[in-house]
Amino acid sequence: MENKEEYIYAGVSTFMGSKMITQEEIKNYDIVFLGVPCDYGASYRLGAKYAPRQLREYSFWDRINGQELYDLDHNKYIKTNNLRIADYGDVYVYPTNPNKNQDEITNTVYNITKESFPLICGGDHSITYGSFRGFYRAIKERFPDYEVGIIHFDAHLDVEKEYLNMPNVWHGNVFRKLIEDGFLKGENLFSIGPRGVVDKQWFNYEKEQKINLFTSNQVKQQGIENVIDKIKEVNKNKKIIFYISFDIDAIDISYIFGTGTPQCNGLSPYECDNALRMLNELKIGGFDIVELNPKLDPSNTAFVIACELIYHFLALGYGGINGKNSNII
Numbered sequence: 001m002e003n004k005e006e007y008i009y010a011g012v013s014t015f016m017g018s019k020m021i022t023q024e025e026i027k028n029y030d031i032v033f034l035g036v037p038c039d040y041g042a043s044y045r046l047g048a049k050y051a052p053r054q055l056r057e058y059s060f061w062d063r064i065n066g067q068e069l070y071d072l073d074h075n076k077y078i079k080t081n082n083l084r085i086a087d088y089g090d091v092y093v094y095p096t097n098p099n100k101n102q103d104e105i106t107n108t109v110y111n112i113t114k115e116s117f118p119l120i121c122g123g124d125h126s127i128t129y130g131s132f133r134g135f136y137r138a139i140k141e142r143f144p145d146y147e148v149g150i151i152h153f154d155a156h157l158d159v160e161k162e163y164l165n166m167p168n169v170w171h172g173n174v175f176r177k178l179i180e181d182g183f184l185k186g187e188n189l190f191s192i193g194p195r196g197v198v199d200k201q202w203f204n205y206e207k208e209q210k211i212n213l214f215t216s217n218q219v220k221q222q223g224i225e226n227v228i229d230k231i232k233e234v235n236k237n238k239k240i241i242f243y244i245s246f247d248i249d250a251i252d253i254s255y256i257f258g259t260g261t262p263q264c265n266g267l268s269p270y271e272c273d274n275a276l277r278m279l280n281e282l283k284i285g286g287f288d289i290v291e292l293n294p295k296l297d298p299s300n301t302a303f304v305i306a307c308e309l310i311y312h313f314l315a316l317g318y319g320g321i322n323g324k325n326s327n328i329i
Contacts, residue, residue: 013056014087015119016063021086027115030083031314034112034120035090036105040098041126041167041174045260047295051303052090052121054294058303062311071316073270080315088112098126098167105130106137113138113286119310122290124260125158128245129169129177135243135286136183147240149188150175151231151279153250153272155216155263157194159205179209186211188240190231192275193219193250193267216266224271228278235282243286244279246272246309248302255305258297269305276309277317284318 014020015033026032035052042048066082091108094101109131112118120131136148152158152175159179160172169177175191178184186209195216206213212234214227249259252266289310292302 013053013060015056016059016085018085018087021088023088023111025086026088026112028084029086029116031085031119032112032116033085033087034108034118036093036120036123036127036131037090038093038095038101038122038127039124039260040095040101041169042124042260042291045293045296047293048122048124048260048291049093050294051123051292054300054303055121055289055292055306056087058300058307059310062307062315064311064315073273078316081318083314083318085314098169102126102130102133102169106134109134109286110138114142118286118288119314120286120288121292122288125154125174125245125247125290126167126169127290128288129174131286131288132178132243132245133181133183139241139285143241145239146283147185147188147238148183149190149235149240149242150178150184150245151242151282152189152191152245152247153193153267153275154191154245154247155193155195155249155266156247156261157191157198157202157206157213158247159202159209159211160199175211176205190214192227195265196263219267219271224267224275225278228275232278232281241283241285242279244276244284244288246287246289247291248289248306249291251305256302258293258300258302259291260293260296261291269309273309273312276313280317287313 037049037052039046039048064081064083067080069078071078091105105127109118113135139148158174159176162168179186190212192214193216219227248256249262250267253262253264255269289306292306
């Protein structure tokens with residue numbers, strides 16, 4: 001079949017219109033997109049399981065092909081990355097067996113991370129437990145001398161305890177579980193954007209574990225650029241590879257209402273965009289975006305913003321393990 005440019009919504013829905021691949025083909029690509037369509041770990045307003053399909057639809061607008069652009073926000077010419085991107089489809093979901101589902105997520109992300117960069121769309125935030133567990137194992141095999149950390153954008157701390165009849169890993173305790181199970185050191189967790197009034201035991205846990213907390217209010221007062229500079233300064237002499245976990249409710253409810261637990265006084269899309277671009281000076285090995293909920297977002301504003309953030313991160317800011325960052329003209 002002749003390879004020619006198609007109408008933007010023609011063909012099968014894949015991430016950025018990329019090729020759907022099998023496990024054997026992962027090694028041929030720089031970025032591999034994975035959907036995790038489950039929300040059994042959400043405590044409120046379900047629907048995040050529909051997000052991977054919706055994100056694929058909205059990602060059709062953007063392509064990463066090495067073209068030269070002009071960045072109006074930062075007043076400079078940019079040569080975008082020329083990344084080989086593929087879509088691995090969705091994790092097989094066991095809707096009545098959360099533990100087995102986490103194992104499936106772990107194994108799938110492990111297989112991707114061994115040979116490429118996993119770009120993951122949930123799902124609620126509980127999926128980060130399985131995905132980071134697989135990421136951690138693959139990174140420690142590939143780079144045994146490196147530590148593994150998380151840069152976490154969120155309105156919430158996500159260090160609660162087990163809750164009522166929720167699975168033992170749910171979206172409110174995912175980072176506590178990663179720390180308790182030995183996959184993450186508190187000092188290697190950097191949380192950006194939490195806000196509001198919380199139970200004091202959650203805050204005390206953050207202090208006990210030496211988690212690096214940058215509240216939304218701190219971002220407003222200090223500027224997102226200074227916050228990211230502090231993160232880079234703390235890690236400048238460390239051999240560490242990061243995984244970014246981006247909960248869309250980090251962004252203020254005035255921009256994002258298509259999520260299960262939105263909050264006011266949050267970050268702006270501009271602040272998040274700048275943060276993701278600046279992180280290219282660190283070694284980033286994986287990325288997830290979670291808690292998008294199309295059932296609560298009839299205008300799909302959250303997906304427009306999410307796709308822009310991902311596009312700018314990949315095309316303009318992605319440093320990656322192998323240093324595939326863009327060249328400033």
